[in-house]
Amino acid sequence: MLFISKLNMITLPLLGNVDLGGSILFIFFLCLLAVVCFEFVNGFHDTANAVATVIYTKALKPQIAVPWSGFWNFMGVNVGGVAVAMGILKLVPLNEVMALPVQIGACLVLAVLLTSIVWNLSTWYLGIPCSSSHTMIGAMIGGSLAFTHFYPGSVNWEKAKILGCHYSCRRYLVLVQLSCF
Numbered sequence: 380m381l382f383i384s385k386l387n388m389i390t391l392p393l394l395g396n397v398d399l400g401g402s403i404l405f406i407f408f409l410c411l412l413a414v415v416c417f418e419f420v421n422g423f424h425d426t427a428n429a430v431a432t433v434i435y436t437k438a439l440k441p442q443i444a445v446p447w448s449g450f451w452n453f454m455g456v457n458v459g460g461v462a463v464a465m466g467i468l469k470l471v472p473l474n475e476v477m478a479l480p481v482q483i484g485a486c487l488v489l490a491v492l493l494t495s496i497v498w499n500l501s502t503w504y505l506g507i508p509c510s511s512s513h514t515m516i517g518a519m520i521g522g523s524l525a526f527t528h529f530y531p532g533s534v535n536w537e538k539a540k541i542l543g544c545h546y547s548c549r550r551y552l553v554l555v556q557l558s559c560f
Contacts, residue, residue: 402482403482406482410488413488413492414492416492417495420496420500420511422452423503424499424509424511426445426448429448429452430445430448463512467512467515475530483526487523487526490518490522491519491521494522495511498517499511502514
C-alpha cells in the first residue's frame with residue numbers, strides 16, 4: 380500500500396504535477412497491461428504473417444522459421460531504430476492531446492490499445508493477414524476522430540497519407556477506425 384500511496388501525486392515532464400489517485404491510477408495500470416498485451420499479440424500475429432509462406436512452401440521447418448523471424452524482428456528494432464513508431468506517433472495532434480486532462484488522454488490511449496488488440500486477435504483467428512502497424516494506425520485515427528468530436532484538434536491527414544495506406548488496406552483501416560470510434 381505504501382507504493383500506491385506514493386503514486387497519488389507525481390510530477391510528469393511537460394504536464395507538471397498530476398494526481399494519480401482513484402480511477403486514473405486504475406486506468407494507468409490498465410494502460411500498462413494493455414501495452415504488454417498488445418506487444419504479446421503483435422509478436423505472434425506478425426510472426427505468423429512473416430513465416431507463413433516459408434513454412435507452407437517447406438523452405439524452412441517451423442522450428443527454424445519462428446526463432447529466425449523473432450531474431451530478425453529483434454535485430455530490426457535494434458539496428459533500424461524506432462522510425463516506424465515515431466512516424467505513427469506523428470498522426471496524433473500532440474499539442475492538443477497534451478492540453479487534455481490526464482484522464483482523457485489515458486482513456487484515448489486505452490481505447491487505441493484495446494481496439495488494436497481486438498482487431499489483431501480477430502484477424503489472427505479468422506486467418507486474415509493484417510499488419511499490426513496498420514492496425515495501430517487505424518486505431519489511432521479512429522480514436523483521434525472520436526476525441527476530436529469533443530475536443531479541438533484533428534488527425535494529421537498528410538502524415539496518414541505518407542504512412543502508406545495503399546488501396547487494399549484502406550477498407551480494413553476504416554473498419555478499425557469505426558471499432559475504436
